Amino acid sequence: MLNSCKKYLDEKHFCPHCKEQLSCCSTPPIHVGDGLGWGTEAYFVCLNDECPLFKKGWEHIEMQFGHRASYRYMLLPGNTEGTPMMVGSKDAFKGCVIDPQGIKLQDERYAKEKEAVAKLDTCVAEKNLEPVLFLILDEAADRKNRERAADLITELNDLACVDPLRNHEFRDDNLAHRVNLAIKKILEANFKKECPDCAEIIKAQAKKCQHCGKGF
Numbered sequence: 001m002l003n004s005c006k007k008y009l010d011e012k013h014f015c016p017h018c019k020e021q022l023s024c025c026s027t028p029p030i031h032v033g034d035g036l037g038w039g040t041e042a043y044f045v046c047l048n049d050e051c052p053l054f055k056k057g058w059e060h061i062e063m064q065f066g067h068r069a070s071y072r073y074m075l076l077p078g079n080t081e082g083t084p085m086m087v088g089s090k091d092a093f094k095g096c097v098i099d100p101q102g103i104k105l106q107d108e109r110y111a112k113e114k115e116a117v118a119k120l121d122t123c124v125a126e127k128n129l130e131p132v133l134f135l136i137l138d139e140a141a142d143r144k145n146r147e148r149a150a151d152l153i154t155e156l157n158d159l160a161c162v163d164p165l166r167n168h169e170f171r172d173d174n175l176a177h178r179v180n181l182a183i184k185k186i187l188e189a190n191f192k193k194e195c196p197d198c199a200e201i202i203k204a205q206a207k208k209c210q211h212c213g214k215g216f
């Protein structure tokens with residue numbers, strides 16, 4: 001669910017001067033210009049260098065005010081009409097372009113993480129491995145949440161976690177170590193081991209792997 005202050009992520013606007021789609025930019029942390037009153041975390045701006053408003057602006061401002069600047073067409077979220085905004089260089093505002101799709105994906109991922117964290121309290125009682133696996137395997141999730149999930153593996157004692165965890169490449173060595181220890185514990189608790197050759201889970205006392213035929 002998108003939070004209401006991020007409605008702008010779904011907005012699409014076009015420049016009336018050049019018809020190009022406006023770029024979504026994050027608001028600078030400091031107040032720019034006078035009387036603009038940002039009051040928004042993003043705005044839309046035409047960053048097309050061929051835009052007639054921008055191209056003609058240089059000459060216009062030079063003649064009117066005698067300094068080097070031009071205009072970019074700018075529009076605040078939730079509006080249909082924008083206004084020319086003075087810029088001192090071609091690159092102004094280009095550094096704060098944001099990708100609405102990327103932010104939406106980040107928000108969605110974060111919502112899923114929160115949902116999984118909320119389920120951790122009851123996952124052992126419900127024998128629900130899913131939120132635990134989700135958090136451990138999500139490299140973008142908070143480290144503390146992932147560690148908490150890793151510590152629940154032993155209590156959950158579900159061998160179904162071994163394959164997905166083994167197939168995951170952990171970027172965090174500490175977490176990888178925690179997960180390894182947990183896997184070792186549940187294999188032992190279930191009198192199982194992993195075949196050193198094919199990695200399938202087999203009986204701890206097996207003299208021969210039933211999957212690859214390797215003898216020990």
Ligand SMILES: [Zn+2]
Binds near residue numbers: 015017018047051
């Ligand atoms: Zn334009």
Ligand SMILES: [Zn+2]
Binds near residue numbers: 196200211212213
């Ligand atoms: Zn094997």
